[in-house]
Amino acid sequence: MNDIAPTILKADRLSKQFGAVTVLSEITLDVRAGEIHAIIGENGAGKSTLMRLLSGYLSPSEGSISIDGEPVLFEGPAEAQNAGIALVHQEIMLADGLTVAENMFLGRELLRRGLLDDAAMNKAAAAKLADLGCDVAPQAEVRTISLADKQLVQIARALLDNHRVVIFDEPTAVLTHEEVATLLAIVHRLKAQGVAVLYISHRLDEVEQLADRITVLRDGKMVGSYPGHSLSQIEMARLMVGRPLASFYPEHSKSSTAEVLLEVEEANVPGFAHGVSFTAYRGEILGFAGMMGAGRTELFEGILGLRAGTASVRLSGQPITVGSPREAIDAGIAYMTEDRKGKGLLLQEQLGPNLTLSSLKRFHPALLLSTGREAEALSQAIERYDIRLGSFDARAGQLSGGNQQKLLLAKIMLTEPNILIIDEPTRGIDIANKSQIYEFIQAFVRKGKACIVISSEMQELIGICDRILVVRGGRISGELTGDAMTESNIALLATTHSATQAAA
Amino acid sequence: MADIAATTARARRKQGTKLNWTELGPFLALAVLLVVGFLVNPDFLSVNNITNVVTRSAFVIVIGVGATFVISSGGLDLSVGSMAAFVTGVMILFMNTVVHDIGSNAIAAGMVLALVVGAFCGLGNGLIVTVGGIEPFIATLGTMGIFRALITYLSNGGTIPIDHSLRDVYRPVYFGAVLGVPIPVIVSLVVAAAASVLLYRTKYGRSCAAVGANEEVARYSGIPVIKTRVIAYVIQGLCVAVAAICYVPRLGAATPTTGLLWELQVITAVVIGGTPLRGGKGHIWGTVAGAVILELIANLMVLSDFVSEYLVAAVQGVIIIIAMLIQRFSK
Numbered sequence: 001m002n003d004i005a006p007t008i009l010k011a012d013r014l015s016k017q018f019g020a021v022t023v024l025s026e027i028t029l030d031v032r033a034g035e036i037h038a039i040i041g042e043n044g045a046g047k048s049t050l051m052r053l054l055s056g057y058l059s060p061s062e063g064s065i066s067i068d069g070e071p072v073l074f075e076g077p078a079e080a081q082n083a084g085i086a087l088v089h090q091e092i093m094l095a096d097g098l099t100v101a102e103n104m105f106l107g108r109e110l111l112r113r114g115l116l117d118d119a120a121m122n123k124a125a126a127a128k129l130a131d132l133g134c135d136v137a138p139q140a141e142v143r144t145i146s147l148a149d150k151q152l153v154q155i156a157r158a159l160l161d162n163h164r165v166v167i168f169d170e171p172t173a174v175l176t177h178e179e180v181a182t183l184l185a186i187v188h189r190l191k192a193q194g195v196a197v198l199y200i201s202h203r204l205d206e207v208e209q210l211a212d213r214i215t216v217l218r219d220g221k222m223v224g225s226y227p228g229h230s231l232s233q234i235e236m237a238r239l240m241v242g243r244p245l246a247s248f249y250p251e252h253s254k255s256s257t258a259e260v261l262l263e264v265e266e267a268n269v270p271g272f273a274h275g276v277s278f279t280a281y282r283g284e285i286l287g288f289a290g291m292m293g294a295g296r297t298e299l300f301e302g303i304l305g306l307r308a309g310t311a312s313v314r315l316s317g318q319p320i321t322v323g324s325p326r327e328a329i330d331a332g333i334a335y336m337t338e339d340r341k342g343k344g345l346l347l348q349e350q351l352g353p354n355l356t357l358s359s360l361k362r363f364h365p366a367l368l369l370s371t372g373r374e375a376e377a378l379s380q381a382i383e384r385y386d387i388r389l390g391s392f393d394a395r396a397g398q399l400s401g402g403n404q405q406k407l408l409l410a411k412i413m414l415t416e417p418n419i420l421i422i423d424e425p426t427r428g429i430d431i432a433n434k435s436q437i438y439e440f441i442q443a444f445v446r447k448g449k450a451c452i453v454i455s456s457e458m459q460e461l462i463g464i465c466d467r468i469l470v471v472r473g474g475r476i477s478g479e480l481t482g483d484a485m486t487e488s489n490i491a492l493l494a495t496t497h498s499a500t501q502a503a504a
Numbered sequence: 505m506a507d508i509a510a511t512t513a514r515a516r517r518k519q520g521t522k523l524n525w526t527e528l529g530p531f532l533a534l535a536v537l538l539v540v541g542f543l544v545n546p547d548f549l550s551v552n553n554i555t556n557v558v559t560r561s562a563f564v565i566v567i568g569v570g571a572t573f574v575i576s577s578g579g580l581d582l583s584v585g586s587m588a589a590f591v592t593g594v595m596i597l598f599m600n601t602v603v604h605d606i607g608s609n610a611i612a613a614g615m616v617l618a619l620v621v622g623a624f625c626g627l628g629n630g631l632i633v634t635v636g637g638i639e640p641f642i643a644t645l646g647t648m649g650i651f652r653a654l655i656t657y658l659s660n661g662g663t664i665p666i667d668h669s670l671r672d673v674y675r676p677v678y679f680g681a682v683l684g685v686p687i688p689v690i691v692s693l694v695v696a697a698a699a700s701v702l703l704y705r706t707k708y709g710r711s712c713a714a715v716g717a718n719e720e721v722a723r724y725s726g727i728p729v730i731k732t733r734v735i736a737y738v739i740q741g742l743c744v745a746v747a748a749i750c751y752v753p754r755l756g757a758a759t760p761t762t763g764l765l766w767e768l769q770v771i772t773a774v775v776i777g778g779t780p781l782r783g784g785k786g787h788i789w790g791t792v793a794g795a796v797i798l799e800l801i802a803n804l805m806v807l808s809d810f811v812s813e814y815l816v817a818a819v820q821g822v823i824i825i826i827a828m829l830i831q832r833f834s835k
Contacts, residue, residue, distance in 0.1 A: 306724065326726040335724070343720045348784060349713075357714055358725040360707040368705040411725075 005032040006068070008196045009054065009085065009165045014063035016049055024049050024220045026063070031165060031196035036187060038199045038207045038228070041217035042240050042430040047200050048090070050217070051167050054198070055087035056080030084164035088171055090200075090428075092150045094142045094157075101125035101138035104157040128156045133182045148179045148292065155186065166190055167198040170428070172206060184210060202430055204233040218242055237431050249463030250438050255283035256466045260317070261450045262333070262419050267311035269295070269302030273474040276311075280419065280450040285441060287465035288454040289490045295474040296454045297338060300421055304328040304335050315418075329358060334417035336408060338424035338454070340401075344408045347397030351389065351407060352378045354396045359414045381410035386436060402433030409440060420444060421452045426460060438464050458487045470494050529830060530777050530793040537800050544808045553803070555686060559678075561799035562688035563588075563747040567766065568773040568791040569699045570743030574640075575771075575779055576703070576786030577736040578716035579633060582644040584744050585766035586651035587625045591618050591748040593655045593664050593758035600667045608673045618745040625651065626741020630734035648767070656760040665757040678753040688750045692792070695746060699739075700788040712736055716783025772820060773798055776827035797823070 010030040016023050024046040031037045041047050052058040054065065056074030064071050067083055074080045077087070094103045101122045110117045110124070125138035134152040136145050142153065151171065158166065168187070172180045180203075187210060190197055201207055207214060211228035216239040223239050231239070262280040267273055272295035280286045288296045302309025305324040313320055315331060322328045328335065337343040345354050352374045356363050363373050381387065385406040389399060396407060405426070412420065425441070426434040441464065445451050455461050461468050468480045470493035478493040480486075541548035567584050574581045599614035606613065625647070632643040658664065666674065680687045703709035711732045714722040723729050755762070775781055776797060777790030801823065802816045811819065 324726075324728070325724060326728060329726040337724050339720075342718075343724045346714060346717045346721050346784075348717060353710060353714075357710070357721070357727070360710055364707050368701070369707060369710065371705075415726075 005034050005194075007032050008068060009198075010066045010069075011050075011054065012064050012066070014050070014053055014060050014065065016046075016053060016058060017061045022220060024053070027217070027222050029215050029222075029225060031198055033164070033196055034191055034194045035212045036191050036197045036199055036210050036228075038201065038211035038214045039217065040201070040204070040207055040214060040236055040240055042432055045217040045240070046220040047217055048169060049220075051087060051169050051198070051200060054080075054165075055085055055167055057087075081161070081163075085167065086158040086161070086163040086165070087167045088155050088158045088169060090169040090171070092147070092154060094150055094154060096143040097141065099139050099141055100129070100136055100145065100153050103142055103153060104128070104138075104160055106157075108160075124160075125156070128160060129153070132156055132159075132186055146293065148175050151175060151179075152182075155183070159190075163195065165196045165198065167200075169200050170202060171199075172201060172203060180206070202428070204236050204431075207236065208233055216240055240430075241432055249460075250435065250442055252464075252466070255442075255446045255448075257282045257284070257448075259283075261315070263314040263317075264303055265312045265314075267299060267303050267309065269298050269307065269309035269474075272298035273302060273309070273471075276471075276474070276476055278469055278476065280452060282448050282450060283445050284450050284467065285445055285465045286450065286452045287461035287468035288452060288471055289458060289461050289468050290456075290471035290494050292456055294471045294494065296471050297423055299471070299474070300335060300423070300452075300454065304333065304421075306335070329415050329417075332416070332418035333421070334358075334412045334415050334419070335421045336412045336423060336425070338427060340404050340408050341397075345396040345404060345411075348395055350393055351382075351387075351396060351399075354407060355381055355411050355414060358411055359416075362414075377414065381407070381414070385410045385440065402429035405429050405433065405437065409437065413440075413444075417449070419450050419452070421454070423454045425453060425455065426457070458490045461490070462486065527778060527787065527790070529827070530787075530790045530797065533776075533827070534793050534797055534800070537797060537804070541800065541804045541807070544804065544810075548804065548807055553807075555689070557799050557803050558692075558796060559686045559688045561795045562692045562750060563766065564769050564773050564795040564798065565692040565792050566695050566743050566747040566750070567740075567770045568777070568795050569695050569788055570740035571770045571774045572699070572777070572779055572786040572788055572791045573703065573712060573736040573739045575774055575781060576716045576783055577712045577733050578719065578783035579733060579736060580640040580644065580771075580781075581629060581737065581740050582641065582767045583625070583629060583648035583651055584740065584770055585763035586648045586655065587622070587741065587744045588748050588751070588763035588766060589655040589758060589760070590651040590658075591622050591625070591745050592752060592762055593658045594618070594621050595748065596664050596666050596752065596758050597658065599670060603667050603670055608670065610667075611670060611674050615749050618749050619742055622741040622743075622745025622748070623738050624741070625744070626738040627734065629741070630737030633737065634730040634733050652760070655758060655762065659758060659760060661760060663757040663759045666752060671753075671756060674753045676753075678750055691746065691750055695743065696788055696792050702739075703786050703788055708732070708735065713784055713786065717785070769795075769798060769820075772824050776824055778831065780831070 007030045012028055014027045015025045027050055029037070039047050039050065049058065053060050056077045056079055059074065066072060072083060095106070104125045105121045110120045112120070122138040129136060129138065129152070132152055132155060134149060134156070136149045136153065142150060155171065171183055175183060184206065187197055187199065199210060213225055213228055214231055214236065215225045216223040216236070218240060259282040260279055261282045265277045267276040276299055290296050298307065301307045303311045303313065303322065305322050305328060313322055320331050322331060322333070341347060355378055356374050360369070363370050382389070387403050387406045387410065389403065396404060399407060422441070425437050441451050441453070453461065453465060462485045465485065468485050468490065469476050470478045470480065470490055472494055480489055538549065547553060567588070571581060571584065595614045595618040598617050599610040602613060603610040629644055629647055632638055632647070633640050636643065677687055682690060703712065711722065711727045714725065714727060715729050715732045719729055773794035774791050777794035778787040779785060779790060798820055801819055805811055805813045805816055805819065
């Protein structure tokens with residue numbers, strides 16, 4: 001692309017060891033001004049470690065980093081920032097109680113005669129946010145703004161100074177379709193301004209759109225660097241996994257029957273969902289699509305007694321009452337949260353107690369818990385769900401995102417549900433784990449059960465569901481089946497009012 | 505594959521040493537203290553002295569065991585000292601009233617009443633915290649004042665002595681021994697053993713730690729969060745009652761200063777025992793060790809001439825800070 005553009009950042013045979021474990025070995029790459037260089041790889045391939053080396057959070061065990069040809073050694077992230085390298089973190093790292101502007105200027109506040117100059121900071125923050133197409137007020141407390149806005153604020157903070165290298169670590173994991181488009185536009189603009197961009201993402205379609213060059217990592221080693229337009233998504237996936245992938249999504253299970261398993265009528269969740277009714281059939285994978293904030297998660301939390309709400313629920317024709325999560329689980333309806341770290345797993349706890357937490361009753365032959373049974377259940381789960389762990393007494397928080405997700409799935413499945421509701425089944429996890437989770441879902445419905453999948457990834461819903469309901473503003477705005485399940489139909493139903501007729 | 509196996513072995517070893525520090529820490533400290541004590545004054549390690557020390561720490565052990573449940577479930581109970589005074593007062597008043605009708609059966613009846621009153625006090629704390637949604641610190645600060653005022657009111661600001669006819673019959677509960685082991689020590693061990701089974705080997709114990717570690721995870725896992733937390737406070741109330749039952753013969757009366765500042769001793773014992781104040785994990789035997797450490801330090805200062813015994817609280821304060829620093833940096 002920019003053959004004459006100068007190389008800004010260069011990593012030469014960079015390696016990192018933790019104790020005796022080598023997590024990254026001999027990585028060599030460079031970024032030029034005005035270039036977008038994507039780094040792809042499965043979870044655990046070493047992408048995050050590489051980014052942390054380049055942005056000064058870690059120092060390399062071997063190898064060197066140079067800027068403009070001059071070797072540098074960062075003692076911490078502040079030094080990397082001073083050298084013009086900014087990292088946009090994957091996770092939101094903002095102080096909830098401070099305002100947007102206070103967060104953006106945290107640690108580098110503008111002063112006037114020794115006192116904070118809030119007016120100047122608010123003004124500068126507003127300008128930067130507007131630049132990113134974000135209209136959130138700089139005086140708003142961060143706790144009150146949406147997740148997507150938080151992500152944009154975080155990006156704005158990283159871009160506050162004019163950096164020469166910007167590193168994005170999975171920036172789109174929490175964003176919706178439109179927000180992703182905004183973000184990609186931001187990345188393109190940075191490129192046009194001559195900034196060197198390193199871009200990590202699981203979303204290969206983004207990489208395909210953006211990247212001038214793609215570097216693939218696998219197991220801490222370099223597979224290679226390729227010109228951006230030379231790789232298709234399937235080829236990228238193959239290089240990441242190291243084996244050919246037949247197809248991203250498994251074959252449709254075609255196990256859907258006409259037998260009604262779950263009926264929900266007139267579900268109302270104050271502030272989130274109004275008069276929602278739907279039916280799930282035996283053997284079916286039913287998708288719930290919609291924008292973030294459409295009320296899908298809240299709808300199911302209301303139905304399952306996790307938040308205030310009313311609904312009449314029938315299971316195989318029998319009316320049941322679901323007043324608490326316990327009653328839902330006992331009735332055979334299990335809900336797998338989208339927030340695996342905050343609501344799904346005890347991160348400080350070992351895997352066994354995490355696995356059995358929802359079904360302790362079954363590990364209670366008499367008065368006492370049977371730790372033997374628990375250990376047995378854990379080794380079965382590790383095998384069945386292919387959970388990869390460093391050691392048997394690892395804490396849940398030490399597992400990679402994909403393995404945490406599989407542990408959470410194993411925990412939910414241990415309650416032996418007839419109806420499984422999965423909220424964002426593959427958020428923030430890599431390709432190999434994704435297709436495994438799809439296979440588990442299919443195996444589940446083939447046994448004559450039903451699975452409801454809530455997802456913001458339209459491709460995912462189209463790839464695995466038999467039927468898709470689209471939610472907009474707390475109501476079901478349409479139903480799609482068969483060939484009508486397309487991204488454009490979903491997007492239409494999810495965003496516009498008149499779309500119901502348009503699609504019908 | 506060999507790589508993974510090696511990593512696994514390494515990870516396991518690493519984990520092992522890490523666990524040892526937090527869990528064995530209080531016991532190592534206890535051992536060090538015993539050695540130091542022996543060097544300072546050989547009488548320190550005499551059976552007599554050690555027995556005395558453990559007997560005196562029995563109250564803190566028993567109440568601390570209850571506090572381990574409350575704290576590991578993510579709560580806090582500041583009212584335990586006043587509650588102990590209140591339970592003691594009610595128990596003595598009741599026994600003194602019924603002793604004329606049922607003789608020394610009054611003691612057994614009084615013990616049952618103490619347990620019931622303790623359980624209700626705990627239930628009250630638990631409901632205020634959970635259903636009322638008040639911060640545990642504030643809620644139990646409130647009930648601490650209430651219990652303290654009630655015992656002052658019941659005693660008219662003076663003392664509530666136990667009836668003479670009961671004094672001798674009741675005496676062995678504190679001063680007696682079985683096979684040379686003082687009864688308060690036996691009670692402490694039984695309470696701690698029962699509690700460790702409850703906390704580590706039952707569904708309730710699991711739920712308790714899960715609620716303390718992350719309430720949302722517990723709720724989404726179908727664990728009855730409110731019930732679990734209330735039960736922890738009830739267990740605390742029962743433990744306070746058991747401590748009060750052992751305490752009555754020692755002083756033979758309840759006064760407005762009974763159990764004063766016990767809450768601080770109890771929380772100190774729990775925390776130096778390795779239970780994090782933010783909850784999620786409880787170390788019952790660590791609490792026991794913590795309570796004994798506190799009493800040993802006081803005892804050592806009395807037996808030695810290095811430091812004035814008026815500074816006992818200061819030394820205990822230093823100990824808790826050191827214990828917290830060790831926990832923090834061994835992570």
